[in-house]
Amino acid sequence: MEPDFWHERWHSNQIAFHQDEVNPFLRAHFGRLHTGAGASVFVPLCGKSLDMVWIADQGVGVTGVELSPRAVEAFFAERGLTPQRRTQSGFEEYVAGPYRLLCGDFFALSPALLPAPMFVYDRASLVALPQPMRRRYVVHLCSLLSPGARILLVTFEYDQAQMDGPPFAVSDVEVRAHYDEGFEIERLAREDVIEREPRFRERGLSALTESTWLLTRRP
Numbered sequence: 001m002e003p004d005f006w007h008e009r010w011h012s013n014q015i016a017f018h019q020d021e022v023n024p025f026l027r028a029h030f031g032r033l034h035t036g037a038g039a040s041v042f043v044p045l046c047g048k049s050l051d052m053v054w055i056a057d058q059g060v061g062v063t064g065v066e067l068s069p070r071a072v073e074a075f076f077a078e079r080g081l082t083p084q085r086r087t088q089s090g091f092e093e094y095v096a097g098p099y100r101l102l103c104g105d106f107f108a109l110s111p112a113l114l115p116a117p118m119f120v121y122d123r124a125s126l127v128a129l130p131q132p133m134r135r136r137y138v139v140h141l142c143s144l145l146s147p148g149a150r151i152l153l154v155t156f157e158y159d160q161a162q163m164d165g166p167p168f169a170v171s172d173v174e175v176r177a178h179y180d181e182g183f184e185i186e187r188l189a190r191e192d193v194i195e196r197e198p199r200f201r202e203r204g205l206s207a208l209t210e211s212t213w214l215l216t217r218r219p
């Protein structure tokens, strides 16, 4: 998916991926990230997700990266926050309260802009990308992380022949292929969610499972 695809989605308000409620897997498993005081959670491809609000309510900071200025500005406006803005290494940085959102291309992020994140929340980020981009995404994400870093990852599995992505189906095998080399991998949950996701049934799916993973970077 190229940037124009996402800009057009935000421009035309075709943002069905945006949830009006906090993701239940985040609520259930956030504790497994073991964030401590002063921690910050990195949210790649963050959109204007309410999950960031819930994470901040746990007493930690949130750093997101998002292509669309519309999404970033809507996130702050919907919270009644007026962020401070500055340009940094090609990104527009918006900061208010516990939130620091970098507007720009995830693939252009450098460690200088994002000092080694220890905690990552990935919902609708890896699965938003087609297969060749997913490999690039994982390689780039890993280049930003330090040993011991933990990722809470949410993935979807379904028959890709029944529906075009995004979101794309990401199998267990694929998760392990991406992360096996450098991470301890623990699956925290796997649930059949087709009943509570009618929009996917309307798009042709007969079955849909959602998995939550805890990935811990080996030293």
Ligand SMILES: C[S@@+](CC[C@H](N)C(=O)[O-])C[C@H]1O[C@@H](n2cnc3c(N)ncnc32)[C@H](O)[C@@H]1O
Residues within 6 Å of the ligand: 006, 007, 017, 018, 019, 044, 045, 046, 047, 048, 049, 065, 066, 067, 068, 071, 104, 105, 106, 107, 123, 124, 125, 128, 166
């Ligand atoms: C499927 S949405 C998910 C958003 C959010 N994670 C959520 O749960 O609502 C994917 C988001 O990633 C953004 N995006 C796509 N490619 C990106 C990139 N290369 N760099 C930064 N953001 C990107 C899109 O604009 C879109 O808001």
